[in-house]
Amino acid sequence: xxxxxxxxxxxxxxxxxxxxxxxxxxxxxxxxxxxxxxxxxxxxxxxxxxxxxxxxxxxxxxxxxxxxxxxxxxxxxxxxxxxxxxxxxxxxxxxxxxxxxxxxxxxxxxxx
Amino acid sequence: xxxxxxxxxxxxxxxxxxxxxxxxxxxxxxxxxxxxxxxxxxxxxxxxxxxxxxxxxxxxxxxxxxxxxxxxxxxxxxxxxxxxxxxxxxxxxxxxxxxxxxxxxxxxxx
Numbered sequence: 001x002x003x004x005x006x007x008x009x010x011x012x013x014x015x016x017x018x019x020x021x022x023x024x025x026x027x028x029x030x031x032x033x034x035x036x037x038x039x040x041x042x043x044x045x046x047x048x049x050x051x052x053x054x055x056x057x058x059x060x061x062x063x064x065x066x067x068x069x070x071x072x073x074x075x076x077x078x079x080x081x082x083x084x085x086x087x088x089x090x091x092x093x094x095x096x097x098x099x100x101x102x103x104x105x106x107x108x109x110x111x112x
Numbered sequence: 113x114x115x116x117x118x119x120x121x122x123x124x125x126x127x128x129x130x131x132x133x134x135x136x137x138x139x140x141x142x143x144x145x146x147x148x149x150x151x152x153x154x155x156x157x158x159x160x161x162x163x164x165x166x167x168x169x170x171x172x173x174x175x176x177x178x179x180x181x182x183x184x185x186x187x188x189x190x191x192x193x194x195x196x197x198x199x200x201x202x203x204x205x206x207x208x209x210x211x212x213x214x215x216x217x218x219x220x221x222x
Contacts, residue, residue: 042212099144103155
């Protein structure tokens with residue numbers, strides 16, 4: 001989406017490697033969400049920020065997953081010691097005041 | 113049981129027909145309901161939102177909500193081949209996360 005830029009678009013990692021996925025929303029958006037979408041499934045919530053505060057990280061599947069948004073704009077999702085089950089599309093979205101989500105193009109992560 | 117349930121499909125309708133997509137949810141205190149469309153290889157895009165019981169129309173799309181039955185539906189009138197996509201139902205309880213179903217794949221045949 002035009003309002004959210006994600007990079008890289010594709011990432012191939014060897015099992016055990018650490019990866020960092022970036023989300024760069026247009027300025028002024030308070031709410032930022034990360035979702036994980038496996039093939040053939042709907043997006044699964046990972047975590048949610050309001051400005052720099054991480055208000056909900058209940059969806060992070062393990063302590064290998066870590067997200068930050070230190071200045072309330074760009075956010076990074078980090079996955080340590082990647083596993084094959086981490087292979088998915090990682091979607092970043094901005095939330096509007098009426099609770100709608102606008103997604104970026106996503107990062108497709110493949111762990112070999 | 114998933115919090116948001118959709119028939120996976122595929123649902124196939126002829127061009128010009130009405131496509132009817134259904135969604136049920138488990139959390140009775142859910143407040144906000146959304147339909148997203150996702151083309152293959154693309155990210156979801158919002159097409160409809162609905163917050164109160166009844167119908168909401170936007171062009172060829174009508175969203176219907178019945179909170180007593182915990183049921184949301186999306187009707188697409190005069191279906192076009194360009195409507196062929198996966199339709200995701202999403203539900204919010206309050207501020208914060210949206211919970212998505214796994215989607216219904218719609219194919220509109222010319």
